[in-house]
Amino acid sequence: MKPLRVRHSFFLSTFFLLLPFLVALTMPFRFSAKAGENGASGVSFKWAFAALVESRNGRRLVSIRRDTVLKTGDQLKIFIQLQKKCFVYLLYQSPHGEVKLLFPYNLKQFEKDDFVSHKYFVPQGDKWFVLDKSCGLETFYLLASATRLEKLENVIRLRKSNSAKNEEEAGEKIINEIKTIIRQNKKLTATPERPEQIGANVRGVERKGVGLRLSDLETISRIISAPDFYCRTFTIDHR
Secondary structure (H helix, E strand, C coil): CCHHHHHHHHHHHHHHHHHHHHHHHHHHHHHHHHHCCCCCCCCEEEEEEEEEEEECCCEEEEEECCCCCEEECCEEEEEECCCCEEEEEEEEEECCCEEEEECCCCHHHHHHCCCCCCEEEEEECCEEEECCCEEEEEEEEEEEEEEECCCHHHHEEEEEEHHHHHHHHHHHHHHHHHHHHHHHHEECCCCCCEEEECCCCCCCCCCCCCCCCCCCHHCEEEEEECCCCCEEEEEEEEE
16 A cells, blocks of 8 residues: 555655646647737728619619629729728729729828728718729729738839839739739638628618718628638629
């Protein structure tokens, strides 16, 4: 019996001796998990992509969630509001291959201290994009990242410095860079975003004889959240 008692005592002594080291080893994992829960990294923003289309009762505001068919005369507007510090990019490609940065309004916006707190509309103010008689595929690229996409920004700056003759070539470089970014973040984009409806669960807003308010876009907005990267392509089949 004595050897058992000695062995038991030895194990207890060893356990208490190693206990502080065992606790120390587990501490980083706890802190890491806590940081993730508090949202120390990642992307989160309110988003609404709306179309103003004809209906039996007049104009109707509808939310665009997927590739959509629209007609000449239909109008488009976008609402963005960051929920935390992240970097959201919205680019547009015309049926002719021309590419434009729609959001941010300019890349220097990212450097402003109050960039996160604002509500942004594209186009700005009460203006709307109107689909003209030039039909074809209108493509919108939405990208959001926990860090700035510097290579994409550099290509965008290069496009602005080019002449109109190189517009198509510059646009192609931007699209290629977007595809490269998506490919590099394929594992991250495989995780679906967590959409959340803001306000009433409605598909559209109608107002008879009254103009639509900018706040109506917030009514059909949702929160998009992802760990570190999110992307989505919206294709409008303009007929």
